[in-house]
Amino acid sequence: MSLIVQKYGGSSVADPDKMKAVARRVVETARQGHRVVVVVSAMGKTTDSLVALAAQIAPSPEPREMDMLLATGEQVSIALLAMAIQSLGHPARSFTGAQVGIFTDTAHTKARIRKIESDRIAQALDGGHIAVVAGFQGITADEEITTLGRGGSDLTGVALAAALKADVCEIYTDVDGVYTADPNIVPDARKLPRISYDEMLEMASLGARVLQSRSVEFAKKYGVPLHVRSTFKPDPGTLVTMEDRGMEQAVVTGITHDRGQAKVSILRVPDRPGIAAQVFGAVAEQNVVVDMIVQNISRDGYSDISFTLARGDRAKAVAVLEEVARRIGAQGVTHDDRVAKVSIVGVGMRSHSGVAARMFSILAKEGVNIQMISTSEIAVSCVIEDKYTELAVRTLHEAFELGKDRSTA
Ligand code: ASP
Ligand code: MG
Numbered sequence: 001m002s003l004i005v006q007k008y009g010g011s012s013v014a015d016p017d018k019m020k021a022v023a024r025r026v027v028e029t030a031r032q033g034h035r036v037v038v039v040v041s042a043m044g045k046t047t048d049s050l051v052a053l054a055a056q057i058a059p060s061p062e063p064r065e066m067d068m069l070l071a072t073g074e075q076v077s078i079a080l081l082a083m084a085i086q087s088l089g090h091p092a093r094s095f096t097g098a099q100v101g102i103f104t105d106t107a108h109t110k111a112r113i114r115k116i117e118s119d120r121i122a123q124a125l126d127g128g129h130i131a132v133v134a135g136f137q138g139i140t141a142d143e144e145i146t147t148l149g150r151g152g153s154d155l156t157g158v159a160l161a162a163a164l165k166a167d168v169c170e171i172y173t174d175v176d177g178v179y180t181a182d183p184n185i186v187p188d189a190r191k192l193p194r195i196s197y198d199e200m201l202e203m204a205s206l207g208a209r210v211l212q213s214r215s216v217e218f219a220k221k222y223g224v225p226l227h228v229r230s231t232f233k234p235d236p237g238t239l240v241t242m243e244d245r246g247m248e249q250a251v252v253t254g255i256t257h258d259r260g261q262a263k264v265s266i267l268r269v270p271d272r273p274g275i276a277a278q279v280f281g282a283v284a285e286q287n288v289v290v291d292m293i294v295q296n297i298s299r300d301g302y303s304d305i306s307f308t309l310a311r312g313d314r315a316k317a318v319a320v321l322e323e324v325a326r327r328i329g330a331q332g333v334t335h336d337d338r339v340a341k342v343s344i345v346g347v348g349m350r351s352h353s354g355v356a357a358r359m360f361s362i363l364a365k366e367g368v369n370i371q372m373i374s375t376s377e378i379a380v381s382c383v384i385e386d387k388y389t390e391l392a393v394r395t396l397h398e399a400f401e402l403g404k405d406r407s408t409a
Helices: 016-031 046-057 063-087 119-126 153-163 197-205 213-222 245-249 275-285 311-328 355-365 386-399
Strands: 003-008 035-040 092-095 102-104 113-116 130-134 137-139 145-147 168-173 194-196 226-230 238-241 254-270 290-295 302-310 332-345 370-376 379-385
Touching (some): 003 016, 016 035, 035 063, 102 153, 153 168, 153 213, 194 197, 197 213, 213 226, 302 311, 311 332, 355 379, 379 386
Parallel strands (some): 003 035, 003 168, 102 137, 168 226, 194 238
Antiparallel strands (some): 254 332
């Protein structure tokens, strides 16, 4: 008998009718003869509302209390979903993260899973129940409630699938799979039947917001097959799985974009050892994650350093850097919020050469200026002016022949 873990996101259980529809889908799966563990997120935008509520009480609440608060959202969902399943005549039992033994470290609001004691779920399944488990939460060795970081229910699903040696972890969401590009921008974007863990990781970190990155890393590490599919449609979605030969045939698998970026430059920085460490040390101290970095060639002992970061962090970064600039004798700090990052992703780049050059010439032909470039083994990213994002994504999608009728897959 196969064991399936199904994870339903907040939009899938946003109201009672949707909750009931999820219950029907879960029961249908169980009646097909599978053992089913369901992981569920908080209803709709509940977590956002709880965060906003806390902000009205205290400017920076203690992380322990934040977790106490945020974990309630998922507890509501599991109870309601278990009731909905029971109303359909199937036995079900709900469990919090603590009850099923999802043990984490003590890093409140961004805890990491340390170990899972799955006996309690196994017992429920052996008793013919559907186990309904709260996503996003765990417990420390000292019995403190923790949460796994925003979007963390994906990780709960994957981690449970790994611990229970499930056949598959199905991630149900409001999109029906992973696409070659954002279908809102590229009308003939194609749903990918399969994609490798590495490609999914790149796409997740480069702006395709389908799966939480940490959950994909975890799935790769433990070889858990992930199936991303729609809650509202029966069709198969995208299987995220081990790389195979067929995947390398396509040069590029997908195009992603991220419009939430900003660029910061420090001008005329003295070119001597330790300066970059001071600059980026100061930024890191603000918990700001830096993305691409470019340092220009030094002229007369000075050079410019530019980097990109999430737009929401830009003000914080510029504020500390103005101080650093004064201290190290740089000329000043400038910033630009009108930038976007466009990337091509594909394991095929390992075996095809000249892919980056092709990307640059495709953009050049459209008159799109490239401000920064970064590459990994299976991705090339360009920072461009924000207003060209759509043009760039569409043209790259077309030029790399990713559209519907061109597909060779
Ligand atoms: N409810 C949590 C959040 O909104 C966890 C999740 O949805 O995965 O971040
Ligand atoms: Mg959510």
